[in-house]
Amino acid sequence: MEHIELFFKSIFIDNMVFATFLGMCSYLAVSKKVSTAVGLGAAVIFVLAVTVPLNWLLDQYILKEGALVWLGPEYAEYDLSFLSFIMFIATIATMVQLVEIIVEKFSPSLYNSLGIFLPLIAVNCAILGGSLFMQSREIPSLGLALTYGVGSGIGWFLAILAIAAIREKIRYSAVPPALRGLGITFIITGLMAIGFMSFGGMLTGGDEKKEEKSKVEAQVEKEEVKKEAKEIVAQNTTIN
């Protein structure tokens, strides 16, 4: 149950692109065609699924305060968490290189479709962001870290797939010249993000304990959702 909840939460509610703007650079640059978008999206899922659990292990057994206790009781006071940026990014860069070499050796066809995107991924904010959020949200177990990695990868994949499809279609519409290309992509992404906000209450329904705790919050949220709905309707009417 925990796994399913985290899985859907990381796809829809905490969607990397729409809720936290991670990986926006490649999201905007590689979304002109659906086929390339699918390639990059698949590569992101794959790399997130590898690096998030790996960085979870690093965090748990080396970086966290008191994590070095397995070396002996005298190490219990060490806190290496200030090193986490450098360790995470080094892991990601080497893993990407390693994955590239392995895929090239064992599956040339996969390499041909994914390969060109792999170097792009080492500097994709979504990958480092996945590891950093994993650390700051204190995900408790290795399995959950894997679920989180795969889930947020799929969320990113969905986002880039959707925007690529929209951009292919929008070529046939009369967009104001100054908005063409980048401008309209930003605004569409904004509207999609508003749409994704409606998933916000998806997981709180039916869970009695949580509801009691956050009744006030839920009410505020409800009002916000109402406001949003109005905005969306207003926006739709202006579009039409």
Place this chain on the structure above:
Amino acid sequence: MGLLSKKDAALIKDPLFDNNPITIQVLGICSALAITAELKASIVMSISVMFVLGLGNVVISLMRNIIPSKIRIIVQLIVVATLVIIVDLVLKAFAYELSKTLSVFVGLIITNCIIMGRFEAFALGNGPWRSFLDGIGNSVGYGVILIIVGFFRELLGSGTLLGFKVLGDPIEKTGLYAIGYENNGFMLLSPMALIVVGIIIWIQRTKNKSLIEEH
């Protein structure tokens, strides 16, 4: 301006408008949007990026002849990561509250495409002084957009600027609120950052037609 030749001055001026890293080169958007709900956070973020990009460009430019091209990405990442750790620790020591608001986005300066992009495009082929100017120019161009977005989002979203209530008090109904003005809480939510940047791009391209894309 004896210090800067014309060519050097262009390095600083170009990224501000016609070659802006965010609106034209499409770099560094990842961290730019998430933290602009408050003006203060945007200013601190711009300063951090200026520090990292200015110094990083100099370091990479000094090492450009000894970095083997095959592993240059890893070398660049390590240089940025070191500088970002410095920024993170300084923020934690002197502005703890703010570093909580920025949360993981300080760390994400590492993968801010603007930094890798400038290393690759400029610092690997130019001397330290020119690289430094390029770094400063680009981070100022980045900061300008961040501050514009932060200004409008904080003003319209919570009616404050840098925490000062410039539009009056919403609870005691003073200032603009006395005549029925309401804050638009929607401006504080993340989708509006995208739309505000979209509008900035729209205005910029209407003014300068040569920037308009085909599709």
